[in-house]
Amino acid sequence: MTKKTVWMGxxxxxxxxxxxxxxxxxxxxxxxxxxxxxxxxxxxHSLDMIQINSPFMKKEKWAATVNKxxxxxxxxxxxxxAVLIVDYLTRQYGVD
Amino acid sequence: xxxxxxFLKGAADLLLVGAGASxxxxxxxxxELPAGTIAxxxxxxxxxxxxxxxxxxxxxxxxxxIEYFSSVITPNDAxxxxxxxxxxxxxxxxxxxxxxxxEGVRQGMTLTLDQLKYEFxxxxxxxxxxxxxxxxxxxxxxxxxxQWEKGAMGNAVWxxxxxxxxxxxxxxxxxxxxxxxxxxxxxxxxKTPDFxxxxxxxxxxxxxxxxxxxxxxxxxPHLNGGPVRMVVPGWAAxxxxxxxxxxxxxxxxxxxxxxxxxxxxxxxxxxxxxxxxQEKEGDATTPVTELVVNTLIVNLKDGxxxxxGETVTAQGIAxxxxxxxxxxxxxxxxxxxxxxxxLGTDHGRYSFRQWTxxxxxxxxGTHSLSVRATNNAGHTQPLEPQFNPAGYHNNxxxxxTVEVV
Numbered sequence: 001m002t003k004k005t006v007w008m009g010x011x012x013x014x015x016x017x018x019x020x021x022x023x024x025x026x027x028x029x030x031x032x033x034x035x036x037x038x039x040x041x042x043x044x045h046s047l048d049m050i051q052i053n054s055p056f057m058k059k060e061k062w063a064a065t066v067n068k069x070x071x072x073x074x075x076x077x078x079x080x081x082a083v084l085i086v087d088y089l090t091r092q093y094g095v096d
Numbered sequence: 097x098x099x100x101x102x103f104l105k106g107a108a109d110l111l112l113v114g115a116g117a118s119x120x121x122x123x124x125x126x127x128e129l130p131a132g133t134i135a136x137x138x139x140x141x142x143x144x145x146x147x148x149x150x151x152x153x154x155x156x157x158x159x160x161x162i163e164y165f166s167s168v169i170t171p172n173d174a175x176x177x178x179x180x181x182x183x184x185x186x187x188x189x190x191x192x193x194x195x196x197x198x199e200g201v202r203q204g205m206t207l208t209l210d211q212l213k214y215e216f217x218x219x220x221x222x223x224x225x226x227x228x229x230x231x232x233x234x235x236x237x238x239x240x241x242x243q244w245e246k247g248a249m250g251n252a253v254w255x256x257x258x259x260x261x262x263x264x265x266x267x268x269x270x271x272x273x274x275x276x277x278x279x280x281x282x283x284x285x286x287k288t289p290d291f292x293x294x295x296x297x298x299x300x301x302x303x304x305x306x307x308x309x310x311x312x313x314x315x316x317p318h319l320n321g322g323p324v325r326m327v328v329p330g331w332a333a334x335x336x337x338x339x340x341x342x343x344x345x346x347x348x349x350x351x352x353x354x355x356x357x358x359x360x361x362x363x364x365x366x367x368x369x370x371x372x373x374q375e376k377e378g379d380a381t382t383p384v385t386e387l388v389v390n391t392l393i394v395n396l397k398d399g400x401x402x403x404x405g406e407t408v409t410a411q412g413i414a415x416x417x418x419x420x421x422x423x424x425x426x427x428x429x430x431x432x433x434x435x436x437x438x439l440g441t442d443h444g445r446y447s448f449r450q451w452t453x454x455x456x457x458x459x460x461g462t463h464s465l466s467v468r469a470t471n472n473a474g475h476t477q478p479l480e481p482q483f484n485p486a487g488y489h490n491n492x493x494x495x496x497t498v499e500v501v
Contacts, residue, residue, distance in 0.1 A: 023153040044284045046153035054132030056238040065240055072353060074287025
């Protein structure tokens with residue numbers, strides 16, 4: 001565990017600017033909830049993870065995905081934000 | 097649209113053109129990948145890599161363009177990159193340590209890279225490393241996850257030491273049931289489960305299971321798990337733990353998100369061995385284990401134009417979990433009649449096996465070529481993917497459609 005903490009400090013060296021600079025160029029579709037997605041989801045993964053998983057999930061699948069991120073992956077997303085995020089993902093990146 | 101154009105342009109540079117063929121760029125979009133995957137994917141170079149197909153920036157998930165599979169060994173700088181967690185430390189050789197311990201050993205030990213290299217007998221093996229979710233993007237219906245097409249795999253010559261030799265030095269308790277592996281990668285957020293995987297004892301002690309430090313004669317690249325990773329021939333890449341820094345002998349089955357519920361398949365859907373210590377009563381799943389038999393056409397694309405009356409040599413690869421490829425067959429009528437393809441050199445039972453088929457479509461119009469392999473255990477490929485909720489083990493027969501003019 002201690003070793004891992006030290007290594008995390010080396011992250012900037014580990015991942016060169018190339019990938020992350022490109023990541024900044026990802027543009028999610030406009031819509032209510034986009035702000036909450038940007039604020040929460042990018043903490044652990046780039047937003048292309050959303051783009052590539054579209055458009056084939058219904059609302060319950062997006063809800064299950066967001067629940068997995070909160071309950072299994074530990075993402076600290078508030079209840080209020082989760083509602084907005086699921087609605088946004090369904091509307092902009094889902095199917096009816 | 098900008099990224100899409102960039103992808104198309106880059107892809108065109110990579111195309112291998114068959115005899116007398118001209119190619120339409122439609123193939124890039126002509127698969128059944130989700131539309132959002134196609135739009136967000138582009139060819140891009142990671143440090144030390146040639147342009148690969150970017151699926152996600154973070155965690156880093158890039159797949160190998162099919163063209164690179166025209167050689168039986170996949171070059172290191174074209175080898176796919178797959179990480180579950182986003183923090184991937186670059187570890188210098190002299191700083192790397194491997195801790196070996198756990199309840200199943202009386203006294204643990206720590207090895208340096210030099211100790212690993214020079215205190216144990218070296219072993220080398222050619223083996224396919226394939227993500228369990230390769231071709232997930234072609235699942236019908238689509239399922240969430242990294243939307244891989246066909247390039248989340250590669251074949252390399254791996255050099256290292258046998259895990260069984262290292263474990264023999266410390267000796268295992270008779271109660272040991274699984275061996276667990278942890279890499280130096282960590283999650284972005286502390287509450288995310290660390291990526292930890294275990295193997296059943298018999299697979300861990302198999303003579304082909306290696307702790308590897310070389311790939312195709314070069315030090316293992318950082319993005320492919322350097323300086324040291326696990327090599328588990330015949331089994332899905334999820335067990336090939338990258339940047340391995342600790343190995344533990346477990347007297348009770350491992351409990352981690354990445355063993356359950358992740359990487360699970362219905363128990364009776366695929367022929368691979370069952371990982372019984374990880375099976376639970378009342379749950380009909382078992383961990384993904386051995387690769388399923390599969391093939392890939394590497395030099396023909398959907399929509400490609402061929403000249404009437406000219407012979408085109410279809411080229412491809414076939415592989416399985418180590419039973420070895422018995423035969424590869426092609427069909428020109430969508431799977432009713434099959435003809436044998438010519439098998440290439442055998443590079444070992446875990447390796448890609450190349451094959452060729454001289455194809456001469458006589459009439460103008462649309463023609464298809466389907467391909468399937470059968471392994472020495474008698475297993476072959478289904479015409480449609482066998483649906484499972486996480487899209488693993490997609491080995492549906494590949495069918496290419498071309499225009500003969």
